[in-house]
Amino acid sequence: MRKKSYWLALAVVLVFASLITVSAQVLTTQVTGRVIDQTGGVLPGVTVTLTNLATNVAATAVTNDDGGYTFPQVSPGSYRVSTEYPGFKRAAVEPVRVEVRVPATVDLTMEVGGVTEEVVVTGSQGQAVINTVNAEINTIVNRAQIEELPLNGRDVTQLALMQAGVTGSSEIAREASVNGMRGSFNNLTLDGVNNQDNFIRTDAFFGVIPLRESFVQEFNLTTSNADVDAGTGGSQTLMVTRSGSNDFHGQLFYYHRNDALNANTFFNNAAGIEKERVRNHQYGGSLGGRIIPNKLFFFVNYEQEKDPATASVARIVPTQAARQGNFSYLDNAGNPQTVNLFQLTGVTPDPEVQSLLDLIPEPNDPSLTDDPNLSGFRFNSPSKSDSDWLNIRMDFEPWRNHAFTGSFHQFRFEAPNDPANDIDARFPGLPGAGQESTRRLGSGSWRATLSPAITNELRFGAQWAPVEFTNQETFQRGYQILFSDAGLGEVDLFENPIQNFMPQGRNAPVYDLLDNMSWVKGNHTFKFGGNYRALRVDQFNAAGTVPAYILGFGTGNSDPLTAGLFPGGIAADDLATASELLGILGGFVRTSQQTFNVTSRNSGFVQGAQEERLIKQNFFSVFGGDNWRLSPSVTINYGLRWEFHGVPTEDQGLALLPVGGTEAVLDPNATVDFAGEGTGRNFFNNDLNNFAPNVGIAWRPFDKTVFRAGYSIAYVVDNNITTVTNALAGNDGLRQDQATFG
Structure with missing residues (x-):
């Protein structure tokens, strides 16, 4: 009695934790099925055991009055489902493939006989090959496909382009669209934690930790009708890291690509320039295995990419x-x-x-212009980049009903001269600008079977993605000489040899917390939980802080x-x-200009101060739902999710808004005052009516035929932060461009 009270108390605590708990994502799924005898009669009270074939970790369930069983939260992997009941032979199905967020259905038939006898059915015969549980439209790309399908650059996200509903460039998966939606409407996670650039949130499949085939086990792309426990996106892409097992597995690899068989471009040939250099080297290794048999497992991957490339660029001279x-x-x-x-x-x-x-x-390329006073200069600009990845995952199951997982990812990138962003050296031998970044993502989870009917998973994580754009030009003159005014939309008559790009950068950490509880009650599997996300965007920009003289x-x-x-x-x-x-x-100066920024609400404009802003936004959601097996062939899903997308705010209140709300916007006599944190004024009002119903049905009239239908509403995280920072940057009360003419 005391033990039952303990687990009940713990369950209550976790439920309340879920209600006060970003949008981490649920990576587990359910394994369901029915146990019948040879005549088709249901068998209640049968003990069903689910065993991970890689780790030997097992869980048990008991069939209900209709012979049904459910394991509500199962991690991806290969399993054995077995049954035991007095007077019947043991029955088993293996291997049963459990994939990310795709319910698995395994029905078993038991024959009369002794329990010492066993009937084993292969997974291909005993496991339903299609989703018979809910209305999610999704595709799984498994480990075998990741390893065997050709990938240019070993980028796993390229495989998303092969999925139904995904359209985009044949080479750049990051810019793809899912079902015609904006790229920002996709929720991309790695081990349940958001893996997107939340400052410039435009691309569907851009991960701050680039996803390589060496450490990704599989991924699930849900294009529509995501279940009620999936939020903050119209589509969901869930990546999972490889894990260890009782057996040791490892690899060493080296991939190389060069330009030996590449042809030169027409324009480089015409200008007498050699072809672009390609010397791509990718190498590393991974190892997975056990530390404590059947309990503690590890996987580690480390790799580097060296790319001393060049890129053909052309300048007007x-x-x-x-x-x-x-x-x-x-x-x-x-x-x-x-x-x-x-x-x-x-x-x-x-x-x-x-x-x-x-x-x-x-000049060496007159083809760039038909102006007799101008010509072109073409050359191969250094485009060298160095990258490395460190990926670690640990799985620990110290007791039968408790499982812990943890993963850590680090990606470092350096490109000292960056033609891709057009901030490289203007001409050979001159200083250029580039970027550097060290990004990290961590995830941890605790899954507990609190009773035969209740399972809870608590997941937390964070990602940090600082990136800094730097310039090797030191501006020894103390000022810049410009040939045009970009602020007026002007373009240089010919290329300025000085790279006048000014340093800028940001860090946009995300902190995720999720709690998800499942409760099996008869033919119902109830799920409920909550999500919390804390987003912080700390950015700086030194543009305009060095005096500039515009000629003309x-x-x-x-x-x-x-x-x-x-x-x-x-x-x-x-x-x-x-x-x-x-x-x-x-050398005629028509304009001299310099940008001045504030550093606090009381500082006034400070000479040489760069623009710095810390934008914060919080997200919160709760959900509840039910998978109701109405009959052996019909399952109904219904649920409701409520999401709160908080109003972004500036940490120091360094924002200005009209006094009087929207009516003051068109008032020529309106006044402005500070808004943001500490001012008592929000940028706009909170939206509290984001209710997202979710209903679906799956009907299996025949063994290999399923009809599914569903309806759901999703609230997405759009490019909110950029919208806010663009408005702040254009406010003359906090930043001014001072110009002198003549």
Whole structure:
């Protein structure tokens, strides 16, 4: 009696924990079935044992009055289902394949005889090959497929492109769409913990821990009708790490790809440039096995990728004649003309600009432009990157009814010169900008069988994904010289040799907690629980903090060129180009500008301070549902989920909103005041009516035929943080661009 009271008390505690507990995801599923005799009669009271074939860990259940049994929370793996009942031979089905969030149905028939005899049926005969329990539309990509299907770069997410409902580029899975939805509507998890970039949340299959075939066991892609315990996404993609077993298994691997058989591009050939370098090296190893037989297991994977590549880039450069002030054009009669802008106006070359021109190489590719004063320079920009992965998983089952799992993932990436983001060195031998990142994800769970009918899983985790974009350019002048004003949408006449990118970066940690409880009662399997997610986005941006001088004619520097100075006349577009070229060569400053930021609500604008913001957002949900086996061939699912997506807030209250709400937005006399944490003013009102019903039915009229139908509502996490930060960045009360003209 005391033992029963203990487990009941513990169950109550865990239920309340679930109600006060991000959207970690449930990775377990249920194994169900019926036990009958040779005449088709049901057998109540039969002991059913589920044994993991890799670890020998077992669980038991007892059939109900209808001969049905349910194991409500089973981890992915290969199992044996066996039965034992007085007066009957033992029956068993193996191997039974249990996959992530896909219910498995195993029916067993027992024959009259002694319990010392056993009838074993292979899994292919005894296990239903289709989902007969709920209306989820999902696809499992298992370990055999991950190992055997060809993958360019060993990126597992590419296999998502092969699934029904997924559309996208044949090479870039991260940009794919599921059932036509935005990429942000997919919820991507690794070992139950969110694995997405929550600052720029746009891609469906981009993982902050890139998913390699060496450590992913399998994944489940649910495209519609996800069950009631799955939230924060219209589609669900669940990745699971490989685990250890009683047997030791390991591998060492090396993959290499090079350009030996690659052809050069047409444009590189035409410019006399060698082909892009490809020297990709991927190598590492993994090992899994036991520490304590039948109880403690491990899996570890470590790998590196070295890629000393180059990428072909092209820049617009001035011709040698244009550098000397010689400007070519077609006059009004269509005749070619050339004038020297310095002689035409009396302007002299600026020595600072000349020092910049000296950094620009001679043209080698005239195909880039048809302007006679400009040409092209093509070269292979260094695109070297280094990456490494560390992946660890531990499974511990110290007692029959308790199982603990833990996993840790680390990914490091460094690309000192980054052509992919167009922040690399402008020309060979000059400083460029790149990025570096060390990302980590951890997950842990405790699954407890509190009684023969009640199972609970508590899961928690976190991911950290700091990324920093840095520039090797030191701006020794103390200021920048710019050829155009990007803020006005202008484009440089020709390439500025200085990489003027300013450092920026962010860290967007996510903390996840989930509790999920299952209760088997007769033909019902009730599930209920809760989720909590804490999202923090700590970002910085130094853009504009170094003074910049934009060259050209403007207020205080009148343009000395007029159409009448050009022999034969000149078209308006050519005159504008000539003026832009002369303004640069002569070093005329039309605008000087610098950005000033606040560091607190009381600091005022601080010289040299970069923009820093800490955005916080919390999510909370609770759910309840039931899988009701109405008959041996019909199962009904119903449930309700409630989600709370909290209003984002700025940690220091560094945001400004009109006083008076939405009505003040169009009021020309409106005032603004601080909003965010500590101010008593939210960015907008909380939405408390996010109720998500979920119903479904599965009907199995024949052995290998199932009809399923379902209806559900999903509340998704869209690109919320970027929406908020974009609004904050455009607020002149917290950041100002000071400009002086002439």
